[in-house]
Amino acid sequence: MDNTNENRGDILIVDDILENLQLLFTMLTEQGYEVRRVLSGKQALNVVRVEPPDLILLDIKMPELDGYQVCKRLKADPITQNIPVIFLSALNDTFDKVKAFEVGGVDYISKPFQLQEVIVRIENQLNLLRMQQKLEKKNAELELLNQELEAFSYTVSHDLRTHLTVVNNIIYLLNQKYSQELSDTVQNYINFLEEESDRLGEIIEDLWRLSESKSKYLDMVLDSFNLSEVVRKIVNRFNIESEVKPKEFIIEPDVYVMGDQGLIKIALENLLDNAHKFTAKREQARVEFGQLQQDDQNVYFVKDNGVGFDSKKAENLFTPFFRLHQEQEFSGTGIGLATVKRIIERHNGKIWYETEINQGTTFYFTFGESDCHTPF
Ligand SMILES: Nc1ncnc2c1ncn2[C@@H]1O[C@H](COP(=O)(O)OP(=O)(O)O)[C@@H](O)[C@H]1O
Ligand SMILES: [Mg+2]
Structure with missing residues (x-):
């Protein structure tokens, strides 16, 4: 060249x-x-x-x-x-x-x-080789960066958590011990602090889960367990939270899967939390969990009849911090689906969705080959 x-x-x-x-x-x-x-x-x-x-x-x-x-x-x-x-x-x-x-x-x-032909054929191969070597080097660099980033977000979210606990303790003290001495204005400021601190806590918690879902600090423990039960427990929590409108939860019983129960629980929490959140404004909200067969594979789904979203704008749906709804309308951090995707992929599974604005959304997922249909 x-x-x-x-x-x-x-x-x-x-x-x-x-x-x-x-x-x-x-x-x-x-x-x-x-x-x-x-x-x-x-x-x-x-x-x-x-x-x-x-x-x-x-x-x-x-x-x-x-x-x-x-x-x-x-x-x-x-x-x-x-x-x-x-x-x-x-x-x-x-x-x-x-x-x-x-x-x-x-x-x-x-x-x-023929000199020219020989050179061209040799150069073709050498160029390919050089490109391949460059790619391999870039890949190795990327992998390293990724690992560093992973360790970084784990450490940062862990440290932030510790500091936030201190802040929360002080807020608690102010509220408990000094509330009589505080003027209304100061009390208002403290309430504001408390709200902001909750929000920070939410982001840190989500970030921590995201890094935990991939981190090397956590080894997967594979087990066969009843996913329907996990779903039922999560959903019960939603019902306990003061629910203004009644919500219908349909859970197919005894759906057994093979995987890391802790991680899969985090994934389902995120999916169900979304289904719950994005149906909040429905008169007759319905959230469904179940499984179906597709191409000889078990496919699980979480389906809602909520607000849906524009799938044309959703290329980055599974990227951290990506959101399609405004904070004022539906609160959140945008980290949930990124976490879900990682967890599913750690199980060699896939995740995809169907959605229609104002009709609802269904997330489908699989758990790769390790999946099993019935309990041991
Ligand atoms: N069930 C759903 N119905 C409608 N939109 C959804 C649903 N699940 C996810 N989304 C969209 O995807 C975005 C990302 O979801 P997620 O990562 O869980 O973040 P968060 O829930 O914190 O906003 C949401 O902000 C929302 O715009
Ligand atoms: Mg979410």
């Missing part, structure tokens, strides 16, 4: 015919490649393991080990399997293209060699 005489790539040529070797060697050296040559497949296999080249030009017709066999061995060895192999074939060789690709070759060049 650049026209300086820097090393453009390290190439190994394998051919039992000295003339061919010499021809390619001169051609490629002049182009700025670093070129090594060997006369047999056996030699090639030795050289390659000691110092892997960026690319191999491999003759097919050779005594002892032919090109196909050499390639097969290269692809079977983890050290050498990612080195691209371009086959060299003569016109009168019986060259089997299908076999060449089957054994792991990426391209071939026919004799007599």
